[in-house]
Amino acid sequence: MARYFKEQDIDEFRECFYLFARSGQITSLDELTVIMRSLGLSPTIQELIAYLKKKGGKMSFADFLEIMHLHSKVEKIPEEVIAAFKAADPHNTGTISARQLRNLLQNWGEGLSVREVDSIFREANVNSNSMVRYADFIKIACAPVPDYY
Incomplete structure (x- = not known):
């Protein structure tokens, strides 16, 4: 995913991710919502549910970067x-x-x-x-x- 984002953006994503996903994984809709909205995106609840479901209910930082890439292409x-x-x-x-x-x-x-x-x-x-x-x-x-x- 590094090819889709600048290093500075990845650092910002990582900092936000680990601030709210203290276990190193996103395991709830609330965590994913707070993280993505804190990063300036406005996904719908349905989109968030689908992203979490796509990753089996748990999301590592690498999975999160993939979701950020997918969503940033959608949200314009x-x-x-x-x-x-x-x-x-x-x-x-x-x-x-x-x-x-x-x-x-x-x-x-x-x-x-x-x-x-x-x-x-x-x-x-x-x-x-x-x-x-x-x-x-x-x-x-x-x-x-x-x-x-």
Whole structure:
């Protein structure tokens, strides 16, 4: 698996793995969930169950690296969202007005509350009259939420 990740990434994965899988193996859904989400991924519970089942309920660090590789190929949320913004950016400026972004966040899909949008804007340093570079905004907005379900 070393050919798929940089040495620095493997070191980070190893540190996180052994911090939460103290026995040297992942043996529970909770351990796998915490580790993967701590590393910035957002797998669904169904995906996590399938990964653990695929490895017979126990996962060594080598098995974990394989799962990280498989999941990183599947999870491309920021890239997909940026592609959607680009499709709606006819002049290819890479920006969207904060007012328009607020409207999208509050009125499309599940829709966020005013308070939630304000919180995201505060985190991303967006003021209500500015233009927002959507690629930078997406990196912040797509960061995993620290709720381990």
